[in-house]
Amino acid sequence: xxxxxxxxxxxxxxxxxxxxxxxxxxxxxxxxxxxxxxxxxxxxxxxxxxxxxxxxxxxxxxxxxxxxxxxxxxxxxxxxxxxxxxxxxxxxxxxxxxxxxxxxxxxxxxxxxxxxxxxxxxxxxxxxxxxxxxxxxxxxxxxxxxxxxxxxxxxxxxxxxxxxxxxxxxxxxxxxxxxxxxxxxxxxxxxxxxxxxxxxxxxxxxxxxxxxxxxxxxxxxxxxxxxxxxxxxxxxxxxxxxxxxxxxxxxxxxxxxxxxxxxxxxxxxxxxxxxxxxxxxxxxxxxxxxxxxxxxxxxxxxxxxxxxxxxxxxxxxxxxxxxxxxxxxxxxxxxxxxxxxxxxxxxxxxxxxxxxxxxxxxxxxxxxxxxxxxxxxxxxxxxxxxxxxxxxxxxxxxxxxxxxxxxxxxxxxxxxxxxxxxxxxxxxxxxxxxxxxxxxxxxxxxxxxxxxxxxxxxxxxxxxxxxxxxxxxxxxxxxxxxxxxxxxxxxxxxxxxxxxxxxxxxxxxxxxxxxxxxxxxxxxxxxxxxxxxxxxxxxxxxxxxxxxxxxxxxxxxxxxx
Amino acid sequence: xxxxxxxxxxxxxxxxxxxxxxxxxxxxxxxxxxxxxxxxxxxxxxxxxxxxxxxxxxxxxxxxxxxxxxxxxxxxxxxxxxxxxxxxxxxxxxxxxxxxxxxxxxxxxxxxxxxxxxxxxxxxxxxxxxxxxxxxxxxxxxxxxxxxxxxxxxxxxxxxxxxxxxxxxxxxxxxxxxxxxxxxxxxxxxxxxxxxxxxxxxxxxxxxxxxxxxxxxxxxxxxxxxxxxxxxxxxxxxxxxxxxxxxxxxxxxxxxxxxxxxxxxxxxxxxxxxxxxxxxxxxxxxxxxxxxxxxxxxxxxxxxxxxxxxxxxxxxxxxxxxxxxxxxxxxxxxxxxxxxxxxxxxxxxxxxxxxxxxxxxxxxxxxxxxxxx
Numbered sequence: 001x002x003x004x005x006x007x008x009x010x011x012x013x014x015x016x017x018x019x020x021x022x023x024x025x026x027x028x029x030x031x032x033x034x035x036x037x038x039x040x041x042x043x044x045x046x047x048x049x050x051x052x053x054x055x056x057x058x059x060x061x062x063x064x065x066x067x068x069x070x071x072x073x074x075x076x077x078x079x080x081x082x083x084x085x086x087x088x089x090x091x092x093x094x095x096x097x098x099x100x101x102x103x104x105x106x107x108x109x110x111x112x113x114x115x116x117x118x119x120x121x122x123x124x125x126x127x128x129x130x131x132x133x134x135x136x137x138x139x140x141x142x143x144x145x146x147x148x149x150x151x152x153x154x155x156x157x158x159x160x161x162x163x164x165x166x167x168x169x170x171x172x173x174x175x176x177x178x179x180x181x182x183x184x185x186x187x188x189x190x191x192x193x194x195x196x197x198x199x200x201x202x203x204x205x206x207x208x209x210x211x212x213x214x215x216x217x218x219x220x221x222x223x224x225x226x227x228x229x230x231x232x233x234x235x236x237x238x239x240x241x242x243x244x245x246x247x248x249x250x251x252x253x254x255x256x257x258x259x260x261x262x263x264x265x266x267x268x269x270x271x272x273x274x275x276x277x278x279x280x281x282x283x284x285x286x287x288x289x290x291x292x293x294x295x296x297x298x299x300x301x302x303x304x305x306x307x308x309x310x311x312x313x314x315x316x317x318x319x320x321x322x323x324x325x326x327x328x329x330x331x332x333x334x335x336x337x338x339x340x341x342x343x344x345x346x347x348x349x350x351x352x353x354x355x356x357x358x359x360x361x362x363x364x365x366x367x368x369x370x371x372x373x374x375x376x377x378x379x380x381x382x383x384x385x386x387x388x389x390x391x392x393x394x395x396x397x398x399x400x401x402x403x404x405x406x407x408x409x410x411x412x413x414x415x416x417x418x419x420x421x422x423x424x425x426x427x428x429x430x431x432x433x434x435x436x437x438x439x440x441x442x443x444x445x446x447x448x449x450x451x452x453x454x455x456x457x458x459x460x461x462x463x464x465x466x467x468x469x470x471x472x473x474x475x476x477x478x479x480x481x482x483x484x485x486x487x488x489x490x491x492x493x494x495x496x497x498x499x500x501x502x503x504x505x506x507x508x509x510x511x512x513x514x515x516x517x518x519x520x521x522x523x524x525x526x527x528x529x530x531x532x533x534x535x536x537x538x539x540x541x542x543x544x545x546x547x548x549x550x551x552x553x554x555x556x557x558x559x560x561x
Numbered sequence: 562x563x564x565x566x567x568x569x570x571x572x573x574x575x576x577x578x579x580x581x582x583x584x585x586x587x588x589x590x591x592x593x594x595x596x597x598x599x600x601x602x603x604x605x606x607x608x609x610x611x612x613x614x615x616x617x618x619x620x621x622x623x624x625x626x627x628x629x630x631x632x633x634x635x636x637x638x639x640x641x642x643x644x645x646x647x648x649x650x651x652x653x654x655x656x657x658x659x660x661x662x663x664x665x666x667x668x669x670x671x672x673x674x675x676x677x678x679x680x681x682x683x684x685x686x687x688x689x690x691x692x693x694x695x696x697x698x699x700x701x702x703x704x705x706x707x708x709x710x711x712x713x714x715x716x717x718x719x720x721x722x723x724x725x726x727x728x729x730x731x732x733x734x735x736x737x738x739x740x741x742x743x744x745x746x747x748x749x750x751x752x753x754x755x756x757x758x759x760x761x762x763x764x765x766x767x768x769x770x771x772x773x774x775x776x777x778x779x780x781x782x783x784x785x786x787x788x789x790x791x792x793x794x795x796x797x798x799x800x801x802x803x804x805x806x807x808x809x810x811x812x813x814x815x816x817x818x819x820x821x822x823x824x825x826x827x828x829x830x831x832x833x834x835x836x837x838x839x840x841x842x843x844x845x846x847x848x849x850x851x852x853x854x855x856x857x858x859x860x861x862x863x864x865x866x867x868x869x870x871x872x873x874x875x876x877x878x879x880x881x882x883x884x885x886x887x888x889x890x891x892x893x894x895x896x897x898x899x900x901x902x903x904x905x906x907x908x909x910x911x912x913x914x915x916x917x918x919x920x921x922x923x924x925x926x927x928x929x930x931x932x933x934x
Contacts, residue, residue, distance in 0.1 A: 111850070118852065396742075399762070
């Protein structure tokens with residue numbers, strides 16, 4: 001169905017090859033999963049399949065890409081539209097109309113589908129993606145999970161034979177992601193669609209993949225069955241990681257397979273994980289080993305002394321948009337030295353709470369205090385010293401024309417030693433070109449840059465809104481190390497994320513929001529293990545034992561001396 | 562076809578609103594009676610107040626444009642005073658004259674400012690405001706996306722530009738609004754020239770990124786696909802035909818507006834131009850592959866709207882036929898103008914139809930569910 005023969009791509013003639021003599025063939029009816037580190041060229045590969053690279057990206061493409069027998073070099077993407085459906089990474093920028101139903105029909109209108117058929121297919125798609133009750137809603141008023149489903153539906157209505165999906169679930173909460181993936185696997189099964197899909201959250205998709213395409217970042221691309229590809233893949237979800245460490249063969253890909261393999265392990269492990277050491281060597285923000293000497297347990301500071309430790313607090317906060325309350329009467333105290341995970345569905349009020357704590361918006365009622373001050377009164381260096389915010393769209397933080405300039409600006413403005421921000425970025429995502437324009441980076445690299453800008457100077461309160469979209473496992477590990485290190489130095493961290501694996505890795509405490517209210521607040525281990533949707537993979541594999549991460553398991557197996 | 566059409570969100574067919582506003586604007590032409598002009602402004606703005614959805618960003622278009630027109634009108638008056646044309650009337654004040662070089666003969670700067678000159682200037686400014694108020698009614702009431710849906714297929718090239726502009730502009734505005742916030746997040750001062758430069762770059766880059774993504778998305782989704790049998794020459798011919806027929810129609814309109822022009826010639830050219838445009842569009846639509854999903858319905862409410870607009874124009878014509886004096890009251894000396902009853906009655910009907918015709922519509926059940934969260 002899809003053939004790449006000797007395909008090479010570089011942004012400049014003779015420049016660094018993003019893809020280097022790639023050969024692969026994806027047969028009809030396959031779900032091919034494209035994986036690789038952040039910025040390795042996954043999106044470029046997907047763009048080449050649907051003809052957008054090099055037409056809309058610039059650069060030089062050599063070799064032939066053919067889809068269903070059509071050479072993309074000689075066929076305009078618009079003429080391929082009935083064969084290939086493409087879902088871009090930033091779906092919000094891809095909507096052409098303003099109402100759900102119109103958006104679903106738009107592609108068909110362009111292809112000249114007969115009105116009766118259009119009507120039928122729109123209804124089918126509304127049902128397939130559970131969008132029926134949203135059909136007349138303006139797209140701008142939907143939550144990100146709903147928007148993702150609308151964008152997918154708009155592609156599906158045209159009934160293409162090939163779907164090219166660029167990170168279709170990265171912005172979704174675990175439940176919404178499962179819904180989208182369930183719809184996709186149904187399509188593969190029922191209609192024989194060929195799907196090429198890139199995803200960083202491998203734990204969500206790896207079990208559905210028929211084959212795996214690994215893009216390793218040097219331009220080399222390999223394609224093969226999951227069992228051959230996954231053991232050596234540069235990125236691995238916890239279930240694979242655990243399988244590799246335990247030496248399980250064949251490597252389990254789903255929690256179900258892993259549970260079978262883990263029967264012995266469950267019998268030998270103690271019921272609860274040993275306490276974690278406070279600092280890990282993985283990547284501290286300050287000089288390596290800086291704070292590792294203070295041995296301390298992972299437990300959050302004593303709740304009874306909360307006031308003394310309060311770094312930030314919200315008291316009875318209400319925030320509404322157009323009479324619709326996004327946060328209702330919410331009270332939350334963040335203590336020093338604590339990493340708090342903020343979880344909940346898309347649209348539960350997480351971003352709103354972060355905006356209120358960071359002073360971006362004033363609550364309608366209630367009070368927000370940062371160390372006794374109103375966050376809205378903080379300005380300039382005073383603000384930077386106290387608060388670091390990474391908003392859900394990290395490009396909002398970027399304004400310089402090169403990565404190096406951006407880092408230098410941050411060093412100057414925050415008063416950190418020159419070079420600190422650039423070093424932090426290099427530790428998070430090695431190999432980002434300092435002379436590149438921030439907007440030319442991949443979306444994961446942009447997020448990494450924003451994280452480095454905000455975290456390098458170690459603010460007292462860190463507010464992160466979904467800081468993992470597009471980051472590979474290695475970068476997430478470094479980020480987890482940073483957050484633990486910041487907390488170890490007395491900062492408090494609030495992390496809004498759907499990424500249960502990162503939360504399991506780093507959070508002391510988890511707060512779950514629903515409809516703008518706190519529905520659960522407690523130690524991360526308890527909150528995560530007791531929720532069917534929020535439990536990380538290791539917890540599912542080892543249930544009823546309460547282990548959250550592969551690190552916990554390894555520590556229990558070989559206790560550190 | 563009624564099964565496949567729909568009577569849903571929005572408020573009437575965009576075409577009906579455009580016809581209404583053209584006809585109401587027609588009532589403001591060729592009159593210097595301040596009462597008629599003011600009535601057009603009131604009717605146009607009050608219809609938007611009555612029918613607009615204040616939550617939608619486009620509902621503010623009229624307010625912005627009319628405010629802008631008021632500023633332009635005031636500037637225009639100042640220019641009239643400065644380059645005072647020698648119109649009769651009481652001299653209000655005398656500005657110092659500037660001697661201009663000989664080759665600029667015929668132009669005077671300064672000199673006596675007469676009531677006649679000022680009054681004529683004010684009426685012209687008011688007419689501009691009235692026309693703009695009338696023409697901004699449809700864009701203020703109907704979602705731009707709905708308007709694009711109602712556009713004929715023949716102008717696909719225009720469609721991509723319009724769609725990108727329609728989508729990217731609000732997002733750029735939203736981005737610009739958040740700039741203060743993002744500068745705060747980087748601990749930067751809110752003002753300052755360097756900051757401003759960075760901010761403008763960031764907004765433009767963001768808008769450009771968005772536009773490119775959207776254009777790419779439209780491309781992969783098959784926008785502008787054409788039938789295999791259509792040659793490039795066919796397309797060029799149809800575009801040429803369209804452009805020339807629009808030109809003919811515009812020329813006709815110009816002749817109509819010019820007080821010395823012949824009405825018959827003007828009206829004739831407009832009608833011929835409009836016919837040619839229709840033919841050109843129909844031809845182009847035939848060549849397009851595109852089909853329509855639930856085309857916008859033209860309901861009873863839309864006929865009422867058109868009727869209301871026609872009443873406004875008919876009122877103006879009746880006034881011209883039976884008591885033309887009221888349409889161009891004396892400007893020297895400026896007097897309280899006589900009431901043009903026919904025109905006013907027509908405009909009142911237009912207002913009633915505009916404000917009450919419930920078209921095919923009930924407002925869409927929008928619950929602004931987590932717009933930002």
